[in-house]
Amino acid sequence: MAGFLKRLLLGEQGLVVIFIAAFALVSATVPNFLTDRNMLGLFQSVVTIGIVSCTMMLCLASRDFDLSVGSIVAFAGMVAVMASNATGSIPLGLLAALACGAFVGFVNGVVIAKLRINALITTLATMQIVRGLALISSDGRAVGINDPIFYRLALSKALGVPTPVWVMLILFAIFGFVLNRTVFGRNTLAIGGNPEASRLAGVDVDATRIWIFALQGLVCGVAGILLASRITSGQPNAATGLELSAISACVLGGVSLAGGRAAITGVIVGVLILGIAENAMNLLNIQAFYQYLVRGVILLLAVLLDNIRSRGLR
Amino acid sequence: MDEFLAFSHIGKTYPGVRALDDISFSVPKGTIHGLVGENGAGKSTLIRILSGDTEADDGEIRIDGDVQHFSSTRDAFAARVVVVHQELQLVASLTVAENLTLGRFPARAGVIDFRGMIAHVGAKLREIGISVDPKTPVSQLSLGERQMIEVAKAVMMDARVIALDEPTSSLSSRESEVLFDLIGRLKAQGKVVVYISHRLDEIFRLCDGCTVLRDGRLAAHHTSIDGLTRDMLVSEMVGRAIVDIWGWRGRSLGKPRLVVDQISGKHLPQPASFTARAGEIHGFFGLVGSGRSELMRLVYGADKRWGGRIDIDGVVLSGRDPKRSIRAGLVLCSEDRKYDGIIQGMSVTENIVVSARRHFSPFGVTRPAKETETAEKFIKTLRIRTPSARQDVVNLSGGNQQKVVLARWLAESDIRVLIVDEPTRGIDVGAKAEIYDLLYSLAERGIAIVVVSSELPEVMGISDRISVMCEGRIVASFERADFDEHTILAAALPDRSMTEPTRRAS
Numbered sequence: 001m002a003g004f005l006k007r008l009l010l011g012e013q014g015l016v017v018i019f020i021a022a023f024a025l026v027s028a029t030v031p032n033f034l035t036d037r038n039m040l041g042l043f044q045s046v047v048t049i050g051i052v053s054c055t056m057m058l059c060l061a062s063r064d065f066d067l068s069v070g071s072i073v074a075f076a077g078m079v080a081v082m083a084s085n086a087t088g089s090i091p092l093g094l095l096a097a098l099a100c101g102a103f104v105g106f107v108n109g110v111v112i113a114k115l116r117i118n119a120l121i122t123t124l125a126t127m128q129i130v131r132g133l134a135l136i137s138s139d140g141r142a143v144g145i146n147d148p149i150f151y152r153l154a155l156s157k158a159l160g161v162p163t164p165v166w167v168m169l170i171l172f173a174i175f176g177f178v179l180n181r182t183v184f185g186r187n188t189l190a191i192g193g194n195p196e197a198s199r200l201a202g203v204d205v206d207a208t209r210i211w212i213f214a215l216q217g218l219v220c221g222v223a224g225i226l227l228a229s230r231i232t233s234g235q236p237n238a239a240t241g242l243e244l245s246a247i248s249a250c251v252l253g254g255v256s257l258a259g260g261r262a263a264i265t266g267v268i269v270g271v272l273i274l275g276i277a278e279n280a281m282n283l284l285n286i287q288a289f290y291q292y293l294v295r296g297v298i299l300l301l302a303v304l305l306d307n308i309r310s311r312g313l314r
Numbered sequence: 315m316d317e318f319l320a321f322s323h324i325g326k327t328y329p330g331v332r333a334l335d336d337i338s339f340s341v342p343k344g345t346i347h348g349l350v351g352e353n354g355a356g357k358s359t360l361i362r363i364l365s366g367d368t369e370a371d372d373g374e375i376r377i378d379g380d381v382q383h384f385s386s387t388r389d390a391f392a393a394r395v396v397v398v399h400q401e402l403q404l405v406a407s408l409t410v411a412e413n414l415t416l417g418r419f420p421a422r423a424g425v426i427d428f429r430g431m432i433a434h435v436g437a438k439l440r441e442i443g444i445s446v447d448p449k450t451p452v453s454q455l456s457l458g459e460r461q462m463i464e465v466a467k468a469v470m471m472d473a474r475v476i477a478l479d480e481p482t483s484s485l486s487s488r489e490s491e492v493l494f495d496l497i498g499r500l501k502a503q504g505k506v507v508v509y510i511s512h513r514l515d516e517i518f519r520l521c522d523g524c525t526v527l528r529d530g531r532l533a534a535h536h537t538s539i540d541g542l543t544r545d546m547l548v549s550e551m552v553g554r555a556i557v558d559i560w561g562w563r564g565r566s567l568g569k570p571r572l573v574v575d576q577i578s579g580k581h582l583p584q585p586a587s588f589t590a591r592a593g594e595i596h597g598f599f600g601l602v603g604s605g606r607s608e609l610m611r612l613v614y615g616a617d618k619r620w621g622g623r624i625d626i627d628g629v630v631l632s633g634r635d636p637k638r639s640i641r642a643g644l645v646l647c648s649e650d651r652k653y654d655g656i657i658q659g660m661s662v663t664e665n666i667v668v669s670a671r672r673h674f675s676p677f678g679v680t681r682p683a684k685e686t687e688t689a690e691k692f693i694k695t696l697r698i699r700t701p702s703a704r705q706d707v708v709n710l711s712g713g714n715q716q717k718v719v720l721a722r723w724l725a726e727s728d729i730r731v732l733i734v735d736e737p738t739r740g741i742d743v744g745a746k747a748e749i750y751d752l753l754y755s756l757a758e759r760g761i762a763i764v765v766v767s768s769e770l771p772e773v774m775g776i777s778d779r780i781s782v783m784c785e786g787r788i789v790a791s792f793e794r795a796d797f798d799e800h801t802i803l804a805a806a807l808p809d810r811s812m813t814e815p816t817r818r819a820s
Binding site: 199 | 653656679
């Protein structure tokens with residue numbers, strides 16, 4: 001029995017097993033958890049983290065790091081609101097937000113890949129620069145959305161599921177495909193496994209890294225637009241700490257910080273574990289301050305489990 | 315007194331290799347003793363045993379009559395035995411005085427007594443005749459001065475036995491002279507100096523006696539250097555029993571496929587040129603650090619090249635990075651499989667198709683079935699021993715990892731030039747024969763093959779032609795009919811009287 005349990009928990013699908021067990025436990029013990037309404041709410045609450053985790057996964061898989069995601073989300077949200085208010089055209093506003101996000105990501109990529117500056121330092125710098133831009137452009141205040149169509153975006157539904165949740169699910173599918181079934185995705189993992197060997201094997205390491213960061217920026221743009229729509233305004237202080245949540249979700253999902261190992265199913269599970277923990281604590285009326293504590297403990301436990309698992313394999 | 319430092323029946327076995335076998339010799343007090351041999355002869359292993367870095371399986375080391383048991387470098391230090399390694403172990407950001415007292419800073423109540431430290435180190439340096447200000451940061455010293463500081467470190471530890479591993483390999487001749495003076499003073503103080511060098515002229519100039527190792531055995535021991543000649547030492551270094559595991563097959567050679575003309579780069583400042591013909595196996599021999607691998611990395615585009623030109627089948631290679639070399643049919647299996655050959659944590663399949671998959675991935679979308687099929691084809695034809703194509707490549711043996719890297723290039727449909735650097739390093743004999751066989755059959759297909767190796771019998775066994783490199787230049791070239799162990803090794807050994815060494819960046 002003990003041996004079976006050990007194999008189950010430390011095996012390939014250990015995280016999924018733990019997730020299902022936790023889900024069942026929370027469903028049984030927390031009132032109002034397993035209801036349609038609450039489930040939709042849960043999914044909606046993880047949209048931002050979920051979307052950003054898609055590309056954070058690629059970033060970590062290639063042995064890189066991105067701290068600037070939270071700032072880009074806030075900045076892109078500001079740009080979307082201000083540009084659509086100014087031009088009166090929502091598509092133009094959204095396009096501007098996506099372009100700004102992708103541009104910041106591209107700059108990150110070029111500085112990291114071509115100028116060979118450490119990713120941690122580079123994105124620590126852009127994180128502050130971009131947050132500064134968001135604050136300067138709005139004078140530090142929230143900017144409300146003029147055109148109601150923009151904020152109805154977050155409220156609209158298809159087949160009973162809110163549009164932002166659809167976007168997240170579609171991005172999960174796209175990036176799962178990108179990681180597993182495209183040359184770009186496989187090269188990303190190869191770079192994480194051994195960058196020098198990959199370069200000598202003909203992988204264009206610099207270009208791949210730049211693409212990863214540019215995609216990360218673009219996807220942050222998407223997350224920024226949806227967030228602005230949901231809170232009906234551009235908030236320069238939105239999404240603070242998002243970088244740490246996204247990295248936590250990825251690491252929870254078994255993405256290796258040393259690169260070379262990643263799976264979209266793991267990332268989805270990681271995102272949901274964070275979401276469920278928060279949701280359950282909200283339903284139980286636990287003070288928000290305790291949630292930090294719980295999230296930290298969950299992350300530590302997950303990493304320990306992963307450590308035991310990889311040691312067990314040797 | 316006649317045997318201050320004695321090695322007695324030292325033996326050491328690594329998996330698959332008898333690195334040292336029954337080594338016995340002794341060195342008297344107050345002498346400098348040379349240790350020579352080809353790469354892989356066992357010099358490094360013997361020195362590692364002396365430094366406590368590794369333990370001998372058999373035999374013992376005696377110093378001044380006492381049997382020593384070194385199970386760590388700490389033990390060796392305690393017995394006042396210090397090895398100065400080729401890679402210097404100084405902290406560049408600290409000063410000379412700090413480096414020389416690191417770990418035992420003179421301090422009062424935890425506060426370092428800098429004045430006392432500098433005075434003490436300064437006096438010690440003057441005593442052994444090193445004119446360097448103890449307050450200078452090591453980063454500002456030349457390579458020669460750093461080497462002296464390393465020796466000074468040994469003196470500060472009050473060493474009785476000091477071993478120097480290739481101390482002049484990156485020094486100019488003037489810097490070497492200063493070092494030789496210092497070594498002479500150590501001898502006068504009654505210390506035993508074990509001096510390892512490929513430069514035989516230095517051995518003659520400096521040493522009192524000399525020991526030659528060959529294939530892990532003691533080939534010769536000379537208590538006095540008098541009457542020895544360079545030629546005699548070279549003969550003792552080679553001349554091993556020849557077992558033909560090479561199975562060389564004659565081939566007809568075609569037109570030059572690879573023409574390298576005057577290329578140079580940061581690690582190879584002197585321009586080098588060579589050619590490789592269709593169907594030819596062109597061997598490159600040289601000692602470690604002679605620039606063989608650096609040259610091949612330049613040809614492949616792994617390192618930036620300063621100038622020169624490379625033609626493949628008469629077409630100029632315009633790219634200067636691996637990606638474009640591969641597209642032109644020029645590929646490289648690098649020297650260090652673990653560092654830049656295999657991609658750890660990825661499957662055998664991934665490692666094989668990483669480059670070739672672009673041929674069958676429409677719009678960048680991969681075809682897993684086709685990839686598995688490709689990998690399985692090579693697992694079968696190259697007899698790669700792995701439980702499955704999905705196995706993590708790190709779990710394979712060295713020989714099978716090498717085959718995986720070769721398969722990566724064979725999967726490219728149109729390779730014209732294959733460069734293999736140390737194709738059989740760390741591989742057992744059976745797998746070696748398979749790899750040689752593979753190289754012959756590729757050559758028979760008209761591929762030009764360049765093989766780099768530091769094993770002389772291997773280069774002689776499989777090559778149609780051999781170029782010899784020494785200190786960053788191609789110094790000689792031999793056709794198969796003229797292969798001779800003695801001549802080739804003699805060409806590879808540096809000779810101070812003829813050339814000034816290239817200085818490598820620290």
